[in-house]
Amino acid sequence: MARIIYKSAAEIARIREAGRVVSTVLAEMREAVAPGVTTGELDAMAFHIIREHGGVPSFVGQRQGHIVYRSAICASVNEEVVHGIPGSRRLNEGDVVSLDVGVRLHGFHADSAITVAVGQVDDETARLLQVTRESLWAGIRAVRHRGRLHDVSRAVQEYVEQRGFSVPKELSGHGVGRQLWEPPAVFNYVDAGHENPPLLEGLVIAIEPMVNAGRAEIGVLDDGWTVVTQDGRPSAHFEHTIAVTKGGCEVLTLGPHDPWPEARRPRDCNHHEAGEDRHERTKL
Numbered sequence: 001m002a003r004i005i006y007k008s009a010a011e012i013a014r015i016r017e018a019g020r021v022v023s024t025v026l027a028e029m030r031e032a033v034a035p036g037v038t039t040g041e042l043d044a045m046a047f048h049i050i051r052e053h054g055g056v057p058s059f060v061g062q063r064q065g066h067i068v069y070r071s072a073i074c075a076s077v078n079e080e081v082v083h084g085i086p087g088s089r090r091l092n093e094g095d096v097v098s099l100d101v102g103v104r105l106h107g108f109h110a111d112s113a114i115t116v117a118v119g120q121v122d123d124e125t126a127r128l129l130q131v132t133r134e135s136l137w138a139g140i141r142a143v144r145h146r147g148r149l150h151d152v153s154r155a156v157q158e159y160v161e162q163r164g165f166s167v168p169k170e171l172s173g174h175g176v177g178r179q180l181w182e183p184p185a186v187f188n189y190v191d192a193g194h195e196n197p198p199l200l201e202g203l204v205i206a207i208e209p210m211v212n213a214g215r216a217e218i219g220v221l222d223d224g225w226t227v228v229t230q231d232g233r234p235s236a237h238f239e240h241t242i243a244v245t246k247g248g249c250e251v252l253t254l255g256p257h258d259p260w261p262e263a264r265r266p267r268d269c270n271h272h273e274a275g276e277d278r279h280e281r282t283k284l
């Protein structure tokens with residue numbers, strides 16, 4: 001079991017700064033998504049905004065075996081679950097696109113994702129997006145100081161499965177810090193074999209439900225990156241980077257791309273002053 005690296009308040013402040021850039025990128029891309037737009041155009045937009053803020057795209061240079069990732073974002077359309085490579089593909093009315101962004105700023109990463117409907121989508125797909133987003137917030141609400149990591153995994157899993165959707169077993173969230181992927185792995189289901197550390201102040205994790213409309217089984221395309229559903233049905237992905245605090249947690253990538261769910265604000269998260277202030281500012 002790899003060692004968890006707990007972060008100081010100063011380090012969390014840096015992750016919060018990176019998180020602000022991530023949120024800005026996602027908010028701009030959400031506005032730009034429309035029929036006819038290519039995923040490569042969204043990627044170019046992300047590169048531009050990240051550089052403008054003095055950051056570096058976290059995903060560039062990440063390796064899968066000998067294959068190196070070259071894009072600032074992952075853009076996963078319809079049956080693509082995660083790790084879709086941006087390019088010349090044009091979005092069509094009725095598609096859904098999962099947009100995942102990581103930014104490194106002052107030596108620390110932040111990571112967040114949203115899934116966006118392109119124009120009008122069918123009712124089941126709209127429900128998939130809603131349930132996936134709410135399952136992320138169910139996971140965030142489950143974070144309690146001195147609770148356990150499996151509390152988060154269980155909250156996500158129950159929220160998703162009770163609504164008839166499924167979580168792929170091979171994918172997980174992760175610790176976030178000087179590395180984009182640090183221990184612990186944050187799975188979206190409970191398995192006794194997964195590590196289950198206590199949730200202590202200074203733990204920073206990316207909670208990221210990936211939810212399939214149909215069956216949980218996934219595969220990887222020949223490009224070595226793109227994860228797809230085996231049954232060809234759509235998948236969605238929402239993600240926030242959070243820090244465990246004495247009072248619960250703070251969402252470090254909170255912003256206009258994914259604000260608090262209306263009237264369902266978690267009581268035990270971001271209740272401290274800094275989080276409140278930042279949320280008000282990022283609404284502008």
Ligand code: MG
Pocket residue numbers: 100101102111112113208239
């Ligand atoms: Mg991500």
Ligand code: MG
Pocket residue numbers: 111112173174206208239
């Ligand atoms: Mg992540």
